[in-house]
Amino acid sequence: MSGHDHDHPHDHSHDHPADHSHDDAERWKHDGVRVIPGDQLDSNVPSTAGMDRKAAINFARVGAQKLWAGTVTIKPDAKTGAHHHGHLESIIYVVKGKARMRWGDALQFTAEAGPGDFIFIPPYVPHQEINASPDELLECVLVRSDGQAVAINLDIEPAEKVETVLWIDPTHPDGGVTK
Structure with a gap:
């Protein structure tokens, strides 16, 4: 044998x-690779009047350990209060509309972004997000470097007065409004 x-x-x-x-x-x-169809995003998330947030990539849906991604739709003239997101890095991709960002210790710096533009927000940078259009929705894709919600509201007078319509997503759970 x-x-x-x-x-x-x-x-x-x-x-x-x-x-x-x-x-x-x-x-x-x-x-392996996961495709999340755009019409199957998870809308079972906190929201508020005037905006619509949907999760595409998170731990619950695909097991993502280090990222969160989803969409945010913000009403015209919506503005957040001054805040930062701790250690998180954020990327905003503008799909439709006009976004205005303000940042700095006194929110003294500003830049605008339109469809196809990417916005990068480093950790701990004080900033304010604004829908710069008075009559067009702002539609964005949002990616963060962690699934956890971190939003530290800052006692800085917003460069542009906060409107009643707030920007809500995992790291703006209360609309980013200074308490």
């Missing part, structure tokens, strides 16, 4: 790759 094994040393190994590749195929099929 041992002589037989020596004559055909590779026979046994042919069965294993098939078994492993089947397991791998199942694992990759369900745990």
Whole structure:
């Protein structure tokens, strides 16, 4: 019998790759790349009058450990109070409308962004988000470097007065309004 094994040393190994590749195929099929269709975003999230937030990528939906991503739609003239997001990095991609950002110790710096533009907000930067259009919705994709909600409201007079319509998302749970 041992002589037989020596004559055909590779026979046994042919069965294993098939078994492993089947397991791998199942694992990759369900745990590999995930596509979240735009019409299947999770709207079961905190919201408020005048805006609509939906989660696409988070821990609950896809097991994301280090990212949150979703969409935010903000009514015309909506403005937040001064705040920052602690250690989180944020990226805002403008899909439609006109966003105005203000930042700095006195919110003295400003920049506007339109469709196709990306906005990067580093950790701990005091800022204010504004829908700069009086009559057009601002539609954005929002990505953060962690799924946790961090919003530290700052005692800085907003450069542009806060409106009653607030910007709500995971890290503006109360609209970013200074208490």
